[in-house]
Amino acid sequence: MPNLKLMLPELLLFAWAILVIIIGISRRRKNNESLIYITLLGIVISGLLIPIAGYGELFGRTFLVDKYAVFFKIIFLGAAFFAVASSSDLMSKLKSDHGEFFGLMLLSTVGMMFLTSTAELITLYVSLELTTIPLFVLAAYRKDQLASSEAGLKYLILGALSSAILLYGISLIYGLTGTTFLNDNLMRLIQQSIQMLLTTASINPALAIAIIMLVAGLGFKLALVPFHMWAPDVYEGAPTPVTAFLSVASKAAGVAALARIFYAGLTSFHSTDWGPLLAVLAAAAMIVGNITAVLQTNIKRMLAYSSIAHIGYLLIGFVALPLGDSGSINGPASLMFYLFAYMFANMGAFACAIAFARNFDSYQIRDYQGLSEKSTGLAVMLTIFLLSLAGIPPLVGFFGKYYVFLAGWTDYRWLVIIGILTSVIALYYYANVIKQMFFNKEKSTLDKVKLDTPLAITLVLTVIGTIVCGLYPEPVIRFAVEAVAIFPF
Amino acid sequence: MDFPILSVIIFSPLVGMLVIMLLNKERHQLITWVSTLISLIPLALSCILWAYYDSSTAAMQFTERYTWIPSLSIQYFLGVDGLSVPMIFLTALLSTVSLLISFHIKERVKEYFAFFLLLECGMLGVFGALDFFLFYVFWEIMLVPMYFLIGVWGGPRKEYAAIKFFLFTLFGSVFMLVGILALYLSSTPHTLDMLELIKQGPAFAHGLQVVVWFFFFLAFAIKVPIFPFHTWLPDAHVEAPTAVSIILAGVLLKMGAYGFLRISFPMLPYGTNYFAPMLAILGVISIIYGALVSMAQKDLKKLVAYSSVSHMGFCMLGMSVFFISTEGSPHITALAGCYYQMFSHGLITGAMFLLVGVLYDRAHTREIAAFGGLGVKLPVFTAIMVTFSMASLGLPGMSGFIAEFMVFIGAFAKYKVLTGIAVIGVVLTAGYILRMVQRIFLGEFNTKWDHLTEINARETIAVVPLLILTVLLGVLPSLLLGQISATLENIVFLVVR
Numbered sequence: 001m002p003n004l005k006l007m008l009p010e011l012l013l014f015a016w017a018i019l020v021i022i023i024g025i026s027r028r029r030k031n032n033e034s035l036i037y038i039t040l041l042g043i044v045i046s047g048l049l050i051p052i053a054g055y056g057e058l059f060g061r062t063f064l065v066d067k068y069a070v071f072f073k074i075i076f077l078g079a080a081f082f083a084v085a086s087s088s089d090l091m092s093k094l095k096s097d098h099g100e101f102f103g104l105m106l107l108s109t110v111g112m113m114f115l116t117s118t119a120e121l122i123t124l125y126v127s128l129e130l131t132t133i134p135l136f137v138l139a140a141y142r143k144d145q146l147a148s149s150e151a152g153l154k155y156l157i158l159g160a161l162s163s164a165i166l167l168y169g170i171s172l173i174y175g176l177t178g179t180t181f182l183n184d185n186l187m188r189l190i191q192q193s194i195q196m197l198l199t200t201a202s203i204n205p206a207l208a209i210a211i212i213m214l215v216a217g218l219g220f221k222l223a224l225v226p227f228h229m230w231a232p233d234v235y236e237g238a239p240t241p242v243t244a245f246l247s248v249a250s251k252a253a254g255v256a257a258l259a260r261i262f263y264a265g266l267t268s269f270h271s272t273d274w275g276p277l278l279a280v281l282a283a284a285a286m287i288v289g290n291i292t293a294v295l296q297t298n299i300k301r302m303l304a305y306s307s308i309a310h311i312g313y314l315l316i317g318f319v320a321l322p323l324g325d326s327g328s329i330n331g332p333a334s335l336m337f338y339l340f341a342y343m344f345a346n347m348g349a350f351a352c353a354i355a356f357a358r359n360f361d362s363y364q365i366r367d368y369q370g371l372s373e374k375s376t377g378l379a380v381m382l383t384i385f386l387l388s389l390a391g392i393p394p395l396v397g398f399f400g401k402y403y404v405f406l407a408g409w410t411d412y413r414w415l416v417i418i419g420i421l422t423s424v425i426a427l428y429y430y431a432n433v434i435k436q437m438f439f440n441k442e443k444s445t446l447d448k449v450k451l452d453t454p455l456a457i458t459l460v461l462t463v464i465g466t467i468v469c470g471l472y473p474e475p476v477i478r479f480a481v482e483a484v485a486i487f488p489f
Numbered sequence: 490m491d492f493p494i495l496s497v498i499i500f501s502p503l504v505g506m507l508v509i510m511l512l513n514k515e516r517h518q519l520i521t522w523v524s525t526l527i528s529l530i531p532l533a534l535s536c537i538l539w540a541y542y543d544s545s546t547a548a549m550q551f552t553e554r555y556t557w558i559p560s561l562s563i564q565y566f567l568g569v570d571g572l573s574v575p576m577i578f579l580t581a582l583l584s585t586v587s588l589l590i591s592f593h594i595k596e597r598v599k600e601y602f603a604f605f606l607l608l609e610c611g612m613l614g615v616f617g618a619l620d621f622f623l624f625y626v627f628w629e630i631m632l633v634p635m636y637f638l639i640g641v642w643g644g645p646r647k648e649y650a651a652i653k654f655f656l657f658t659l660f661g662s663v664f665m666l667v668g669i670l671a672l673y674l675s676s677t678p679h680t681l682d683m684l685e686l687i688k689q690g691p692a693f694a695h696g697l698q699v700v701v702w703f704f705f706f707l708a709f710a711i712k713v714p715i716f717p718f719h720t721w722l723p724d725a726h727v728e729a730p731t732a733v734s735i736i737l738a739g740v741l742l743k744m745g746a747y748g749f750l751r752i753s754f755p756m757l758p759y760g761t762n763y764f765a766p767m768l769a770i771l772g773v774i775s776i777i778y779g780a781l782v783s784m785a786q787k788d789l790k791k792l793v794a795y796s797s798v799s800h801m802g803f804c805m806l807g808m809s810v811f812f813i814s815t816e817g818s819p820h821i822t823a824l825a826g827c828y829y830q831m832f833s834h835g836l837i838t839g840a841m842f843l844l845v846g847v848l849y850d851r852a853h854t855r856e857i858a859a860f861g862g863l864g865v866k867l868p869v870f871t872a873i874m875v876t877f878s879m880a881s882l883g884l885p886g887m888s889g890f891i892a893e894f895m896v897f898i899g900a901f902a903k904y905k906v907l908t909g910i911a912v913i914g915v916v917l918t919a920g921y922i923l924r925m926v927q928r929i930f931l932g933e934f935n936t937k938w939d940h941l942t943e944i945n946a947r948e949t950i951a952v953v954p955l956l957i958l959t960v961l962l963g964v965l966p967s968l969l970l971g972q973i974s975a976t977l978e979n980i981v982f983l984v985v986r
Contacts, residue, residue: 387633392632393626405666406561409674427659435640439640472558474559474560
């Protein structure tokens with residue numbers, strides 16, 4: 001009998017998703033906040049089950065729980081929690097189908113949790129589908145809005161295409177090595193690479209294609225430049241809580257999968273093949289994302305482009321593999337910390353945008369003019385989130401950037417310099433929003449913003465996370481460093 | 490000493506900010522008084538610091554050291570030596586002065602004072618921090634309240650000035666961050682402890698020293714500002730409210746110079762020697778350029794702003810000269826002149842901006858040509874303003890003279906031609922200052938200004954301490970030199986090693 005206890009958080013969340021859908025159907029057409037609280041309760045219980053489930057592996061390493069998986073699961077659950085809690089305004093605008101919305105979000109979260117917990121490519125692929133298919137539906141959830149349907153369709157088509165590419169890459173890997181288990185891959189590929197180096201001193205073209213396919217497939221999910229074209233439209237059109245969830249959890253899931261494949265399976269090819277490839281993609285993401293974000297007038301699009309840039313910063317950590325006994329100066333750990341920091345600040349920023357749109361029905365940055373007059377609290381919180389995203393100390397976003405740059409400096413100096421220069425550009429568009437809110441208050445016509453309870457909970461928790469984890473990041477760093485110790489660097 | 494005096498100095502304004510945030514935003518008087526009184530805490534403590542500081546040694550004193558983020562060897566490490574004690578005092582003094590001059594702020598009072606206290610916390614922290622990460626955190630924290638203070642309470646082009654200031658200084662500081670990363674990763678064992686990095690200084694490879702020195706140079710030169718990095722300064726100064734101009738000129742510009750002396754010089758001796766001639770040349774260009782541009786200004790505040798570029802040029806010229814004489818004693822005259830100029834410029838230009846603000850509050854214009862003969866109408870104001878103008882042009886008996894004189898004597902030992910050119914700057918300074926004095930205070934009284942009122946008691950209280958110190962330091966230089974010479978000698982030894 002396999003030890004299913006390891007899978008408890010996923011199983012519970014899966015059951016909870018079904019439960020929420022059933023409750024939703026039975027209380028159809030009733031607009032109530034209780035469904036939100038029920039969903040939040042499920043997420044919290046699932047989070048509490050993580051320590052109970054413990055560490056171990058199941059089904060011959062098809063499912064494994066290690067600190068790496070746990071770290072990402074916490075990020076997914078956190079993002080899902082904040083996204084669900086920010087949804088009450090959306091619910092009041094929808095006439096029905098509230099249960100399905102939350103159910104789909106939980107199912108997507110379950111998919112992500114499986115995704116980080118597997119070291120086997122087929123399971124990884126299936127989990128990825130479980131993650132993204134509910135997201136297609138969620139993106140199109142505002143059936144009354146054309147933009148939302150467009151977002152869903154675009155996301156579906158490109159998502160399906162990228163899945164196909166990814167699957168093809170996986171099949172090539174299988175063809176080359178005869179296994180889909182990442183740990184077996186590792187041994188064989190190391191042997192192969194040694195042989196290749198001894199004989200031809202060049203890389204196997206099939207392997208190169210496989211790596212490109214994997215990067216392209218996951219690159220679509222991550223909205224990496226040049227696979228990012230879908231992101232701004234989808235982010236703008238999708239309901240805002242879904243956008244927030246997409247920009248944090250879905251990216252974290254993509255990174256988790258990418259890291260599992262490349263770290264566990266392909267470490268030996270880092271310096272010759274995928275390291276430089278991903279470094280170039282990181283540079284492109286930072287440059288394109290930040291420069292395009294400057295031009296945006298809609299806060300959702302601005303945050304969408306800025307999230308493209310943030311993936312670039314993340315990838316600095318991704319390519320910066322630790323050398324020997326470099327201790328905590330560790331690229332993969334810095335990547336995980338960066339995601340953790342990004343979750344708080346980005347979910348918070350989106351929650352502020354939701355709060356604003358809830359009252360004034362606009363996502364235009366120029367409409368934020370004078371927000372601080374009547375709603376000082378909201379304006380201050382949005383300022384904190386934006387400054388954290390811009391990397392101003394002592395907020396958590398600064399520490400994330402510092403850690404990533406520190407890890408990247410030894411091997412990828414040019415990338416760090418690009419990162420640092422583009423972060424100055426980033427400040428410009430973040431500061432622009434702050435300017436609108438605080439300068440020239442006299443012209444303000446905005447009333448005081450009203451919040452609903454779950455949204456207020458989101459804002460308070462994310463603001464606390466942004467400040468406290470910035471002042472005392474030590475526990476998170478230590479956990480991340482321990483988590484990446486499983487990989488054979 | 491068990492009492493954590495530095496932490497209390499640095500964080501009492503932050504506590505003050507939290508207190509202000511709890512007050513009712515309609516109670517303007519209360520908020521103003523509470524913040525002014527809170528700013529007296531760091532001021533009083535920094536006087537104690539000055540009194541109890543042992544100036545016979547260059548060692549760090551009043552140190553506080555706790556681990557903060559051990560994974561990346563980041564500490565909470567504070568301490569002071571002769572470089573930081575006078576700067577902490579100057580910061581605390583000018584903060585109180587600026588708060589006293591802010592009583593006329595009538596809109597968004599609560600936010601103003603909250604941001605101001607946050608700014609004070611950041612500034613004091615920069616001068617107290619001995620861990621590089623902590624230093625950077627304080628260095629950056631200042632930018633945010635500064636952005637708001639210029640952007641909300643500034644003049645007509647405030648939005649442009651605010652973002653320009655923010656982007657310029659952030660551009661500089663991110664390069665400092667790169668430098669920090671490079672030094673941290675090059676040190677063995679990896680450390681961010683500034684004292685430890687200073688110890689390892691000579692061991693850093695020469696190429697690395699040159700590159701990192703240049704990165705730090707970008708950060709500090711923008712702050713000082715040295716020509717050609719000065720373009721943010723006139724915009725920020727002119728648009729900023731009076732109190733913020735005082736802080737900008739009096740404290741923020743000093744941070745650049747302080748950064749050179751605290752970080753670049755002792756940590757990167759090879760880089761410092763490599764680039765010292767460049768500092769001297771840029772310093773002299775700043776002196777002449779700043780003075781020439783000041784001459785062309787029609788706006789009084791802009792004139793004072795550009796005069797800052799010129800005056801800080803003296804500071805950079807002095808900084809570039811350090812050697813150990815044949816008898817084996819360190820040559821600190823120029824460095825001491827540089828430091829003296831930092832302190833004295835803080836007092837004089839701080840006071841100048843204050844007085845310009847006082848005049849602007851009443852006349853609502855700063856156009857030099859619009860005034861005339863104000864000496865008849867406002868005798869007290871004129872007396873104070875003229876005194877500071879004389880101090881600014883380097884009249885003997887005032888602190889500015891001592892500073893410039895020491896810079897010239899010290900720098901002449903190494904750069905004879907450059908020093909000769911720099912002396913022209915003094916003549917130019919006299920030119921624009923005297924012209925300004927003449928056109929505003931002397932000559933025919935413009936009856937348009939009949940309604941102007943004399944400087945009031947609160948403003949006088951704010952400016953008098955600066956006046957006393959300027960004169961005191963002009964006749965009793967040992968007051969400051971005694972505090973700093975041991976530390977400066979140590980710096981020369983560290984750079985020349």
